Amino acid sequence: MNLGIVAAFAYGILAIVGGVIGYIQARSRVSLxxxxxxxxxxxxxxxxxxxxxxxxxxxxxxxTAVLVVFFAFRLAKTRNFMPAGLMAILGMLALAVMVNQFVALR
Known part of the structure; x- marks a missing residue:
């Protein structure tokens, strides 16, 4: 198992948890x-x-790229670091790892 797979799995878990938290805090079905x-x-x-x-x-x-773009726009709109800024930064890190592993495999 390479680091790109771990990054995809971890960011996927983070996205699900973030959606659940968004639903619990703001009753946002869209987030869920x-x-x-x-x-x-x-x-x-x-x-x-x-x-x-x-x-x-x-x-x-x-x-991951779509999520990074979405959260970057969300951060620019709301100016709130949580959760958009955190998800954008973690998404960029995960994306860098995934792309690096993908290029290394080719």
Whole structure:
């Protein structure tokens, strides 16, 4: 198991937990749904990478990139570091690890 798979799995778990917290604190069904879907996609991408499917890495990079852009715009709009800033920074770190591992595998 390489570091890119771990990053995809960890960011997926973080997205799900963030969606649940958003639902609990603000009763935001959108947070729950989007966090769950994006988190599950990242966990599935990590699973398929473990199975040797290279498209799993591509899926993980795409989902993470979309989340980073979303949270960057959210941070710019709200100017609140929590949760948008934290998720954007952690997403950029996860994306850097994923891309590095993907390039190393090619």
């Amino acid at each position: 749904l989007s966090g769950s879907i994006s988190g599950l996609l990242l966990i599935l991408a990590a699973y398929f990478q473990l199975q040797g499917q290279t498209w799993g890495a591509i899926l993980a990079v795409l989902v």
